[in-house]
Amino acid sequence: MASSVPILAARGVSKAFFGNPVLRSVSISLEPGRVHALLGENGAGKSTLINLLSGALRPDSGTIEIDGKAVSRHSPPEARRAGIAVVQQELSLTNSLSIAENIGLGAYPRRFGLVDYPALAARAKAACDLVGLHEPLSTPVGELSLGRRQMVEIAKALYRKPRVLILDEPTSSLSATETRILTTLLEKLRSEGIAILYISHRLDEVMQLCQHVTVLKDGICTADRPLEGVNAAGLVRLMVGRDPGDLFPRWDSTRTERVAVSVSRFAAGLMRDVDLEVRAGEVVGIGGLVGQGQEDLLLGLYGAIPAKAASAVINDAAGLPANVPQANTRGLAYVPADRKREGLHLIHPIVTNLMLPAFARMPALKLRSRARERETAMGLALQFAIKGDLGRAAQALSGGNQQKVALAKWMPLDPAVLLLNDPTRGVDVETKREIYAMLRAFAAAGKAVVLLSSDTPELVHLCDRVAVVREGRVVTLLERGELSEEAIVAAAMGAEPVRAAA
Amino acid sequence: MSDASISPHACSGSLYWAIQAKRNIGVRGLFVVVLAFMVAYGFLFHGLFTGSGFAKFTQSWFPLALVAMAQAILMLTGGISLAIGALVSLGAVIAATTMTGPLGVAGGTALVCLVGLGIGAATGVIVVRLRLPAIVVTLAGSFIIAGAALLVLPRPGGAMPPWLSDLLAGNTPAAFGVLVVVVLLWKLYLATPLGLSLYAAGENPVGAYRSGVPVDAARIAAYAISGLLCTGAGLFVAAQTGSGDPIIGNSFTLNSIAAAVLGGIGFLGGQGTMRGALAGSLLLSLMISVMFFLGFTPVAQYVAQGLIIIGAVAIPQFRMRAR
Numbered sequence: 001m002a003s004s005v006p007i008l009a010a011r012g013v014s015k016a017f018f019g020n021p022v023l024r025s026v027s028i029s030l031e032p033g034r035v036h037a038l039l040g041e042n043g044a045g046k047s048t049l050i051n052l053l054s055g056a057l058r059p060d061s062g063t064i065e066i067d068g069k070a071v072s073r074h075s076p077p078e079a080r081r082a083g084i085a086v087v088q089q090e091l092s093l094t095n096s097l098s099i100a101e102n103i104g105l106g107a108y109p110r111r112f113g114l115v116d117y118p119a120l121a122a123r124a125k126a127a128c129d130l131v132g133l134h135e136p137l138s139t140p141v142g143e144l145s146l147g148r149r150q151m152v153e154i155a156k157a158l159y160r161k162p163r164v165l166i167l168d169e170p171t172s173s174l175s176a177t178e179t180r181i182l183t184t185l186l187e188k189l190r191s192e193g194i195a196i197l198y199i200s201h202r203l204d205e206v207m208q209l210c211q212h213v214t215v216l217k218d219g220i221c222t223a224d225r226p227l228e229g230v231n232a233a234g235l236v237r238l239m240v241g242r243d244p245g246d247l248f249p250r251w252d253s254t255r256t257e258r259v260a261v262s263v264s265r266f267a268a269g270l271m272r273d274v275d276l277e278v279r280a281g282e283v284v285g286i287g288g289l290v291g292q293g294q295e296d297l298l299l300g301l302y303g304a305i306p307a308k309a310a311s312a313v314i315n316d317a318a319g320l321p322a323n324v325p326q327a328n329t330r331g332l333a334y335v336p337a338d339r340k341r342e343g344l345h346l347i348h349p350i351v352t353n354l355m356l357p358a359f360a361r362m363p364a365l366k367l368r369s370r371a372r373e374r375e376t377a378m379g380l381a382l383q384f385a386i387k388g389d390l391g392r393a394a395q396a397l398s399g400g401n402q403q404k405v406a407l408a409k410w411m412p413l414d415p416a417v418l419l420l421n422d423p424t425r426g427v428d429v430e431t432k433r434e435i436y437a438m439l440r441a442f443a444a445a446g447k448a449v450v451l452l453s454s455d456t457p458e459l460v461h462l463c464d465r466v467a468v469v470r471e472g473r474v475v476t477l478l479e480r481g482e483l484s485e486e487a488i489v490a491a492a493m494g495a496e497p498v499r500a501a502a
Numbered sequence: 503m504s505d506a507s508i509s510p511h512a513c514s515g516s517l518y519w520a521i522q523a524k525r526n527i528g529v530r531g532l533f534v535v536v537l538a539f540m541v542a543y544g545f546l547f548h549g550l551f552t553g554s555g556f557a558k559f560t561q562s563w564f565p566l567a568l569v570a571m572a573q574a575i576l577m578l579t580g581g582i583s584l585a586i587g588a589l590v591s592l593g594a595v596i597a598a599t600t601m602t603g604p605l606g607v608a609g610g611t612a613l614v615c616l617v618g619l620g621i622g623a624a625t626g627v628i629v630v631r632l633r634l635p636a637i638v639v640t641l642a643g644s645f646i647i648a649g650a651a652l653l654v655l656p657r658p659g660g661a662m663p664p665w666l667s668d669l670l671a672g673n674t675p676a677a678f679g680v681l682v683v684v685v686l687l688w689k690l691y692l693a694t695p696l697g698l699s700l701y702a703a704g705e706n707p708v709g710a711y712r713s714g715v716p717v718d719a720a721r722i723a724a725y726a727i728s729g730l731l732c733t734g735a736g737l738f739v740a741a742q743t744g745s746g747d748p749i750i751g752n753s754f755t756l757n758s759i760a761a762a763v764l765g766g767i768g769f770l771g772g773q774g775t776m777r778g779a780l781a782g783s784l785l786l787s788l789m790i791s792v793m794f795f796l797g798f799t800p801v802a803q804y805v806a807q808g809l810i811i812i813g814a815v816a817i818p819q820f821r822m823r824a825r
Contacts, residue, residue, distance in 0.1 A: 056712075080714055092709025094702040096772050098521045105702055106714030108695045115693055121517035138520035156713070 005068045006031045007195045008053060008084060008164045013062030015048050022048045023219045025062065030164055030195040035186060037206045037227065038199045040216035041239050041456060041489065046199055049216070050166055053197070054086045055079040083163035087153050087170055095142030099133070100124040102141050103156045127155040132181040146173040154182065165189065166197045171205060183209055201289050201493050203232045215239055233486075236493070240456060240485035247433055248461035251440045253480070255282040255464055260417050260448035261301065261314050268300025268307035269293060270472040278448045280416070283439055285463035286452040288492045293472040294452050295337070298419045301450075302334040303327040315416050328357065331416035335406050337425055337452075339399075343406035346395035350386070351377040353394045354409045376412055384408040385434060400431025407438070417448045424455060436462055456485045468492050518693075529766055529778040536781050539788040546795040553673065560678040561671050561742065563787040565590070565735040567681055567780055569754045570761035571688065572731035574779035577762055579704040579721045580771025581629060581636035586732050586758045588647035590751025593618060593736020595651050598660030598746025607663060614733045621647065622729020626722035644755070651748040660746035670741040677738065684731075688776055691727070696720055705772025760807070761786045764814045782814075 006029035015023045023045045030036055030053075040046045051057040052064065055074040063070040066082045079086075093102050100120055109119035124137055131151045135144065141152060150173050157165060167186075171179045186196055186209060200206055206213070207227065215223040215238040223238045258280040266274040270293030278284045286294045300307030301314075303321035312320045314330055321327035327334075336342035344353050354377045359368075377390050384404045388397065394405060403423060410418070420439075424432045439462060442449055453459050459466045460483045468476045468491040476491040526533075549555030569586050576583050593614050601610035625643055629636045669676050691697040699720040702710035711717050735754070740746050765782025767774035789810060793803045 076712060077714065086712075088712070092706065092712050094705045094710065094772060096701050096705060096774075097698070098524065100517055101521065101698060102702075105699070105710065108698070110695065113694055114690070115695055115698060117518040117693075136520065137517055138524050140524060 004032060006065070007067060008082070009065040009068075010049070010052060010059070011063050011065060011070075013049075013052055013059040013064070015045075015052060015057065015060050021219055023052070023059075023216075026216065026219070026221045027062075028053075028197075028214050028221075028224070030197055031212075032163075032193045032195050033190055034212055035190050035196045035198055035210045037210035037213040038197055038216070039206065039213060039235060039239055043454065044216040044239070045219040046216055047168070048219075050086065050168055050197075050199070053079075053166060054084060080160065083161070084166065085157035085160050085162035085164070086166040087150075087157050087168060089168045089172070091149055091153055092156075093141045093149055093152060096140060098138045098140055099128070099135060099144075099152055099155075100137035102152055103127055103159045105156070107160060123159060124155070127159040130158055130185055131155045132178070147175055147178055150174055151178060151182075154185075162194065164195045164197070166199075168199045169201065170198075171200060171202060179205070203235060203493050206235075207232060233490070236486055236489050240489050247429065247436065248457075249437045249440050251444075251462075253282070253464055254444045254446075256280045256446065259313065261450070263301070263309045263312045263320070265310035266297075266300065266307065266312065266320075267309070269296025269305055271296045271300065271469070272472050274474050276467060276474065278417070278450060280446050280448050281443050282464040283443050283449040283451055283462055285459035285466035286450065286469060287456065287459045287466050287488045288469035290454055292469045292492075294469045295421060296472075297469070298334060298421055298450065298452055301327075302332055302419055304334070328413060328415075331414075332419060333357075333410035333413060333415035333417070334419040335403075335410070335421060335423055337422040339402050339406045344394045344402055347393050349391050350381075350388075350394050350397065350405055351390040353405050354380055354390070357409050358412050380408040380411055383411070384438070398428070398431075400427045400434075403427050403431065403435065407435070415447065417450070418442060419450045419452075421452045422454055423451070424453070424458065456488050459483070459488060460485055470494060525775050525777070529775060529781060532764075532766060532778060532781050532785070536785050536788065539785060539792060543788050543792050543795070546792060553675070557673050557675045557677070559787075559791070560675055560681070562791070563784060564677040564681055565739050565742075565754070566757060566761060566783045566787055568684070568731045568735035568738070569758035570765065570779045570783035570786075571684070571776060572728040572735075573758035574762045574765065574767045574774065574776055575700070575724045575728045575731075576636065577767045577769065578700055578772060578774065579724045580707070581721070581725070582759070582769070583625075583640040583643075583725075583728060584637060584755055585625070585640040585644035585647055586728075587751040587753065587755035588644040588651065589618060589621065589729060589732035590736040590739060590754045591748050592621075592647050592651040592654070592751075593733030594740040594750055595655040595660065595736075595746040595748050596733070597737040597740040598662055599655055601663055601666065602661045607666060611737065614737045615730055618730040618733030619726050620729070622732075623722060623726040625729065626725025629725065630718050630721045648749070655746050655748050658745060658747040660740075662741050662744050662746075664744070667741045667744050670738060680738075685776075685780070692776075696723060700724055701772045703772075705770075757786065760811050764811060766818065 009029035011027050012025045013023060014021065014025055026049060028049065038046055038049065048057065052059050055076045055078055058074065064074045065071065071078065094105070103124040104120045109116040109123065121137055128137065131154050133148065133151050133155055135148065141149060144152065150170060154170060170182060174182065190196060198210055210227055213223060213225060213227050214221060215235065217239055256279055259277060260280045261278040264275045266276065274297060286297060288294055296305060299305045303323045303326055307320050309320055312318065314321070314332065317330060321330055321332065340346060351373060355373050381390060384407065386401055386404050386408065394402060397405065407423065423435055427435065439449055439451065451463060463483065464480055466478045466483060466488060467474045468478065468488055470492055478487055544550045550559055569590065572586055573583060596614050596617060597610055600613055601607050605613065625639060628634060629639050696719065699710065699715045702715050703717040703720040707717050736751060739750055761783035762779045764785055765774065765778035765780065767779055789807060790803065793806060798806065
């Protein structure tokens, strides 16, 4: 195997966002003629590393090297000139332009100052042939399926004749045939001496395609080695296994016999055929890789998106709530993940935010009692340890305190079922600890808690049971005794035979 | 898969035209409606198919066509302008005060064009570089520009050279000829990398930037071109009336939006085509003429116009949701 000077390398790069270290002294070198896998859980720092390599971000410390020479000011144009092409996960295409115009975008061949369409057609066709795109080049991209768009995206990278090709989860929206074409293509590119960095959550693909692997865990490189002699279970072990410390409360199961939520053959958004039962007094976790449909499950139960079910019982009443107010009156509360956009009204005072669900239940023309509102808000603030003057705008609070407001505002309704969407995302450790304790306290008080989380340790250490979602289905339901990070990650990545959901 | 792959030579020559043909798909329905109105109008007004009748009709359409293009360019970048009418007025008063003076027709035309380009580019720089909302910047701009027009000519007056008025607004289809040239220039611009980038910059600015598209430059250029089209429309309006009027352009702001929306231009950027916007402006012109000939009262005209615009926006939306 060609072992030579790496075309692109990072040496001891670190990056922090708002004081949160995301990458700590990570090194990676992309050598010609090698497919290099980059693995890691959600939030391990993979995207940040890609952004550093492609010049979209600059490292706080450490260097980026191209052809063995350190570059001082790495930027996207610089990276393009050096032959680095990135196939991003979120598509960079323009729906109203044709396939050819998208492929050439930003690097059109010119003649007399105009786009040279004949030359563009020839070069775009060559790139499309490589990825097996046989739609007419004049087809607007908006008419293509997601998988075909992803192929256009890859063709767009190849059009620039890259020396380094970085693919961020390229197969997540591809069909089996398309994946096979891509695999063959990458083999061919590798043999031509291109360096490839391949990020994927599908371990079987990685095992089949890659020669070298770098594993990130919490921003630290835990492995940088040839793939030879490693199996899927070994890779999973390298990705997980954080020390939970004393972050999580000790708890005994408070699960009762009363069924709070029970649905069968439930479908909403991406989710299909979900059978789920949540008892009062338990915390049920929803795990899996980001974007497999977990959010749709919560929103569907909450009546915020259209949902269907063969049968559904929520708090002893049959049927799914048709809309949000109905869900609220039936004892459901939902705390969204994006608290800045969905959970809070940032420019309004904390007290208003806290009172909002209560306003929704009041008769429309009843006079507000400021004193009563203030009293309730003070009580909530005390209960949730929300610090600071309640008259200030919610945006003045830290992320952790904002999350507590988003949670606390539902308490006056005394919901029997709490649907929480990643409640600790972007929250500091201290607040995490408080939120964890609260979740168990809610369960102990007889509420049913559904906790969707992208943080695997949370699911392991807080939940009575965890449903793991992959590609819109609950693939595994793990009981407390079987819970481990390995088990959840393995199920989420399909590294284990799929067991029937309970 | 060899049957699906066309030989590169055969497809290369026709790629441009194939793309152009695909762009018609979204506006075919609109073309049919425009044609129907055209037939109705021809039926009501038999003079339409005589030389001077055609000239008169295209002259009534011409300024609306230009401002519809001016608005459509900005909407394609994800922006909008509320200063279109004020710019038309400014173009008209500059033309009416300079063309019979020492600058002459050539100098006056050059000044009108430069002012349009300059104000447009300045607006673009403010919106794009300072990242301010286009609707607010152009609303403020409309006050400033309207004020400037009143400074140039406080009350209707000035004069246009009679031969220019005869040429542009007489019995020859010169205005239509100018419009054809403007459309050809637009096609040429859209065939440049910067022009084509307009769509990417409007619909997916982050993706376009990462692909190496000069997003800011494409958007600022769009504002400059838009300004030029507006003051050009003002020059024509001055030639039509033979004099300048500092508030003559007011109705064009909302009509330009109406025409662009009728033509299928979306508010989110990158959606729609210029041929659609032109067809939209033609439809608006025809609607006004047809309703006039049918004896609608002005109130009924406005109400009908509003209902048709809502319908034009709603039908494609409903069709998309039904899919």
